[in-house]
Amino acid sequence: MTFNDYIKTPTGKILIPILILPVWYLMCHFLQPAVDWFVFSALGMTKGEHLAEALWFFFFEFPKVLMLLTLIIFFVGIVRTYFTPERTRKALGGKKTFTGNIMAALLGVVTPFCSCSAIPLFLGFVEAGVPLGVTFSFLIAAPMINEVAIVLLYGMFGWKVALIYVSTGLFIAIVAGWVIGILKLEKWVEPWVYATKVGKNALGEEKIHFSDRISSGYQAVKEIVAKVWLYVALGIVVGAGAHGYVPEDFMVALMGKDAWYSVPLSILIGIPLYSNAAG
Structure with a gap:
């Protein structure tokens, strides 16, 4: 051989x-x-x-x-x-508010689901009885916190900046999902969503x-x-x-606290990062 x-x-x-x-x-x-x-x-x-x-x-x-x-x-x-859609759905099913939001946001960081899988995931979570707020914590965290961005931030700016990035993403996902849960928005979900049955084949489950x-x-x-x-x-x-x-003080002067445009400029710079965290 x-x-x-x-x-x-x-x-x-x-x-x-x-x-x-x-x-x-x-x-x-x-x-x-x-x-x-x-x-x-x-x-x-x-x-x-x-x-x-x-x-x-x-x-x-x-x-x-x-x-x-x-x-x-x-x-x-x-x-x-290890985190197939079916297992994720089972893990989040029956979880209480806020505890479920935290778990959903954490799962959103490590799961491999992209934006194109959001609809079947949403249907599967709702059908399994996952609260709407918990579902949104997962759907918000999944695209917001990217492992490539974490590595780049850690490599170029250190663990503190990488930790702030992850913590901020988790905080937004948890709080947003929690607020959605408090608002009781289930009544705005179309009835056909609850009637839809998403089987295991649709979400993908296999032993490897x-x-x-x-x-x-x-x-x-x-x-x-x-x-x-x-x-x-x-x-x-x-x-x-x-x-x-x-010069070291150039960026401080450009993006410092006294510059009124620092926040809008930072937002504009950050927009492309969503489409490609490494580019």
């Missing part, structure tokens, strides 16, 4: 990530010394120069973000295989081997990283230019 054949077997699929993890750790550990050597020794640049600082920022941040992105997406891809879950992690990495790496690179190029050439 060749190596290519072996890694396609169930045992090979499980063994490969176990062997890769130590390599990933060593690459992260020695990344900064390697970049220091490349920029300041191999290229002969002087620390503190604008171009040197910009190049150092790019060669350090780009591989770091890609490595974090690969690791997180791989594990999220595995975790998501753990090696297939590993394959889902590989596939998630392949699809997402292939789509976003260029946008990550372009974003870090901009960041590198700012790091090397833009």
Whole structure:
């Protein structure tokens, strides 16, 4: 059996990530010394120069973000295989207000459902007796909190900014769903919605081997990283230019508290992030 054949077997699929993890750790550990050597020794640049600082920022941040992105997406891809629509529907069924809102928002972060699946999910949740407010907490959190955005924010701005992003998204989803639940808006739902029967086949439920879950992690990495790496690179190029050439107090003056347009400008900058968190 060749190596290519072996890694396609169930045992090979499980063994490969176990062997890769130590390599990933060593690459992260020695990344900064390697970049220091490349920029300041191999290229002969002087620390503190604008171009040197910009190049150092790019060669350090780009591989770091890609490595974090690969690791997180791989594990999220595995975790998501456990959260089928049918299991999510069962988990949320019968939950009380607010407790259900919290659980629904948390499930919305890790589940793999996109906007095009919102209608069958909504019908399935309502049919299962999930309160309307709890349903909306799930539907709000699912697109609002994106694992790619979490990794990018953590890699470029640190854990505090990433935590604020996740906490704010969860807070909005929980409170919005809770308010919808208090308003008792069920009467505005069309009667045919309650009469609709969404079966297991519509929501997707099947048992899969753990090696297939590993394959889902590989596939998630392949699809997402292939789509976003260029946008990550372009974003870090901009960041590198700012790091090397833009004075530290420039952005403070541009987006500071004394600038009346800081909030509208931040909103306009944030609009494209919804369509592509990495771009």
